[in-house]
Amino acid sequence: MNSIVQISNLTKKYNNNIALDNLNLEIKNGTVVGLLGPNGSGKTTLIKILSGLLRTYSGEVLIDGEAPGPITKSYVSYLPDRSVLNNFNKISDCVKFFEDFFEDFNTSKCKNLLNTLGLKESSKIKSLSKGMVEKLHLSLILARKAKLYILDEPIAGVDPVARDEILNAIIDNIEPESTMIISTHLVRDIENIFDEVAFISNGKIIEYDIAENIRTQSGISIDEKYKEIFGGVYND
Numbered sequence: 001m002n003s004i005v006q007i008s009n010l011t012k013k014y015n016n017n018i019a020l021d022n023l024n025l026e027i028k029n030g031t032v033v034g035l036l037g038p039n040g041s042g043k044t045t046l047i048k049i050l051s052g053l054l055r056t057y058s059g060e061v062l063i064d065g066e067a068p069g070p071i072t073k074s075y076v077s078y079l080p081d082r083s084v085l086n087n088f089n090k091i092s093d094c095v096k097f098f099e100d101f102f103e104d105f106n107t108s109k110c111k112n113l114l115n116t117l118g119l120k121e122s123s124k125i126k127s128l129s130k131g132m133v134e135k136l137h138l139s140l141i142l143a144r145k146a147k148l149y150i151l152d153e154p155i156a157g158v159d160p161v162a163r164d165e166i167l168n169a170i171i172d173n174i175e176p177e178s179t180m181i182i183s184t185h186l187v188r189d190i191e192n193i194f195d196e197v198a199f200i201s202n203g204k205i206i207e208y209d210i211a212e213n214i215r216t217q218s219g220i221s222i223d224e225k226y227k228e229i230f231g232g233v234y235n236d
């Protein structure tokens with residue numbers, strides 16, 4: 001099985017602050033990977049590099065053999081900043097924009113997702129709650145036919161019912177041949193989705209394993225493992 005993501009000796013500093021510290025990571029095609037770590041561990045920085053948003057770093061990052069940039073953006077589905085959605089008036093305007101912008105965007109899949117998640121295309125973006133914005137964001141991301149999907153904290157700040165709806169939408173729409181990276185510190189609600197998990201701490205991947213291996217070898221859930229590793233920094 002080929003690797004979609006290959007990262008070697010990746011270091012990213014913001015002035016003197018080391019956000020990623022000689023990080024190594026390899027992710028195989030067709031896996032759903034949980035990127036798990038507390039606040040400030042480097043998740044967003046890593047995701048911004050993978051998405052091509054942060055271009056200055058040392059080390060090597062390859063996505064399907066290419067350094068992050070215009071080429072990889074055509075097969076990596078990620079919306080860096082949800083506030084981008086505020087530039088649009090209605091949900092239908094966002095859908096139209098994605099349709100025009102991404103060749104791999106499947107409009108009917110997006111409309112189905114919006115429908116399943118209880119969103120109306122005629123709704124104004126300004127009228128949406130945080131959970132609804134998250135659902136819109138997810139519908140847009142999942143409606144692309146990408147090689148790599150990156151979901152940054154998809155369930156943060158949404159209520160338990162919306163969380164379940166979002167998780168079900170992710171499960172129902174994962175393409176078997178695609179890879180998905182989901183960053184979160186809300187491990188308990190989402191851990192059943194993961195094939196593999198990467199624990200990130202102080203800018204390094206400190207453990208990477210198949211989720212089931214962790215459960216069988218340590219006899220605890222991924223959530224409990226997270227708490228074991230990060231102790232009191234767990235926040236729900």
Ligand SMILES: Nc1ncnc2c1ncn2[C@@H]1O[C@H](COP(=O)(O)OP(=O)(O)OP(=O)(O)O)[C@@H](O)[C@H]1O
Nearest residue numbers: 014017018019037038039040041042043044045046
């Ligand atoms: N623009 C920036 N300027 C300076 N330091 C930054 C910047 N962005 C991130 N950092 C620092 O880099 C480190 C990693 O931050 P990052 O946002 O990647 O972590 P995170 O795991 O995504 O955290 P969170 O869960 O809080 O979003 C932190 O020490 C943070 O303070």
